[in-house]
Amino acid sequence: MSRRVPPCVLFATALVAAAQSPPAAPTATDYVVLASFAADDPYDAAARRLAERYAAPLLRFDPADLRALRAELAARQPRYAALVVRPDQLDFDLARRVLQISTELDADPFVDVSFGYVTGRTAADALAFVDATLARSGARQPSRVAVVAGGVDTSTTTRRPLVFRRHRIDARQVYCSGGHGADAGHDRELLATELPALAGVDALTFVGHGLPREVAGGPDWRDLVGRRLDGAIVLNVACYTGVTSAYWEDDPRAGLRRRATVPPAESFCLELLRCGVAGYTAYLCPRPAGPELDTDLAALLVGGATLGDARRRDYDKTVLGFLGYGRRRLELAPLTDSSTLQASRDAVFDIMLEGATGGVLFGDPALQPFVPRPDEAPVRITVTPDEGGLRVAADCPQHLVFLHCSDPTARFGNEMAMRVYARVPLGAALVRDVSVDHCRMGRAELPTRVVWAVEDDCDERGAPARYLQLKIMFPRELRAIGPLAAEVLVATTADPELARTCGGHVVRIPQASSDLRAREPEPFMLELAAERGVPEAALRAALDASAALLGVDGVPADAMARFRALGNDGFRAACVLLEAGHSHYRSDELLAATWQPGDERLLIELAQGEPLPNFASWSVLRGLAVADTDEVRELLLGKLDSDDAGLFMSAAEGLARLGERRAVGPLAARLLQFRPDHAGVETYLVTALGRLGGEAARSALGRYAGDERARASAAARRALDGMR
DSSP states (O other), rough: OOOOTTTTTTTHHHHHHHHHOOOOOOTTTTTEEEEESSSSSTTTHHHHHHHHHHHEEEEOBBBBHHHHHHHHHHHHHEEEEEEEEOOOOOOOOHHHHHHHTTOOSSSSSSSOOOEEEOOSSSSSHHHHHHHHHEEEHOOOOOOOOEEEEEESSSSEEEEEOOEESOOOEEEEEEEEOOOSSSTTBHHHHHHHHHHHHTTSSSEEEEEEEEEEEEHHHHHHHHHHHHOOOOOEEEOOOOOTTTSSEEEEEEETTTEEEEEEEOOOOOHHHHHHHTTOOSSSESSSSSSOOTHHHHHHHHHHTTOOOHHHHHHHHHHHHHHHHHHHHSEEEEEEOOOOOOEOOOOOOOOOIIIIIITTTTEEEEEEEEETOOOOGGGSSSSEEEEEEEEEEEEEEEOOOOOHHHHEEEEEEEEEEEEEEEEEEEEEEEETTTEEEEEEEEEEEEEEEEOEEEEEEEEEEEETTTEEEEEEEEEEEEOOTOOOSEEEEEEEEEEEESSSOOOOEEEEEOOOOOOOSTTTTSOOOOHHHHHHHTTTTTTTHHHHHHHHHHHHHTTOOOOOOOHHHHHTTTHHHHHHHHHHHHHHHHHOHHHHHHHHHHHHTTHHHHHHHHHSSSOOGGGGHHHHHHHGGSSSOOOHHHHHHHHOOOOOOOHHHHHHHHHHHHTTTGGHHHHHHTTTTOOGGGGHHHHHHHHHHHHHSSSSHHHHHHHHTTTTTSHHHHHHHHHHHHHH
């Protein structure tokens, strides 16, 4: 928020404020209620109840045009805003537009107001939800929490305490067996027994895949009917479980994003809000940012955050994700029905960050459900004066690192990054630079990069304040043993001429093909082809052949034959397409059609270079099998050291095509590890082993097929049958 920091604010104030303290109760000037309907709408009773509770102004806004809302928020600069909406008005598009304007109320890129939504299946439900969230007044110590997970193989229940540093909270885990989708079924008998037993829990999390009606393989809206979770704070990691009416689904076959709806009576979200919960955080879209669930829970249970502030910090981490990709601030485009589904240019930027914007809070954003226990914070941040600035130290016990430091919105090398996030009070100090002094896990010194920006806001008591938001990123080092310890040096200055508002290391996303079915080259493709000495005619022929392989209408019937006739020019054009991220599951057929001995050098260079966009590196590794040379075999065998599931899978496919039986051992070992992040590639590994054959492959497939953890057991049995 644009609130000038008075020069009398002492530097020491920043250090005192670093210790967490409960937020002051909001006043009429801190809180605003925003209603998306006219005063005579039945849902207005819920809006009036909230406004009366906080003596707050009740304002109207048009969900179709948020310009007036933006102007009101910019003028009032509230700390908290409650948006009361009908269920048919809330969708991913509205949530994104509200999030976007919440970052535009002042000059810095961060969210400027903590906000939440209030709704219900009926107007009476919405009013009851307001009463439930207002009744949960007074922060308290949590004594009981629970987890309900869906989609496991066998239903089980257990009690295992939730442990932070020393503090333990009684926790019950319910694992429900079932499949993905409405017809897959789940263990209703288990849930009929276990869900009633959860009455009285302080916090509840749902875990698993999701759809608007259900946690896949776990509870659906029917299982929630009549259940009571009075006063509980609920978080849901499952996709789409915040949907109240409309949502968007990707249709890759048609290349479109389509709008769909769920009947209000069958919405998981709306049924849960009828259970007496005091707050609910869930997603209106696919949620790839699962690890954030643990940080959300910690922010509430031991951080003492309000519901709105916990959600706001999640949004701020998403903003830092955008800054880490070289953007100046959040950039969210509106969603429309049947819009063209762009090819994913970057798995993190276009999928992870996109999905991270779909989280919403249902409930009173000013509600502080639990008292703070700063000494129990999983990642503990301390700030001390240092010569020329501040020293920011972070520490995290080993058993909490991978739960609370995973960063789904950034990448380190080819893998998901780890990170330490901090919001550091600055007082009146200006920032000159930020650098990492060290980052260690146990005795292992880890490489790092940092991204940071300055935020103008107010402190917990409502006084103007300035903060440094920063993120230290480091690789996911599974072999390191010991606690995490990191220190950042913040160089400060009193000279505005030397001050900076943002900085750090950014990742530039290379240009990439935006439509894998296109026949017309994009300008950057023509430039790349010219740099590589590839004739434009060859590039156009390669695009036609690629489109023919995908079954695009209007492609000449002889497109593939004309491309094949180009020989070396065609092969080099196919490599340009891969370098441009114009890659799909049949791209390697373009390489096979035009390869001549020696041409594989181009693929080897691509395989040894930086990761290619749109997963084109996978096509390169599969395509290398066109050349059976010692160099190709050794390169592909070396890729079996990769922890990246897609690269490992593609190298395995290439080696299987070459009949390289030295790959059997590494493939069998990886398959039998049953890694969660390799779930989607197990079928391909099974197929590769079946193709390689031999007793070692047969033994591995037999062990895999007989293990209850196997996700592709049917494919393994087919492979075994084919080897007899």
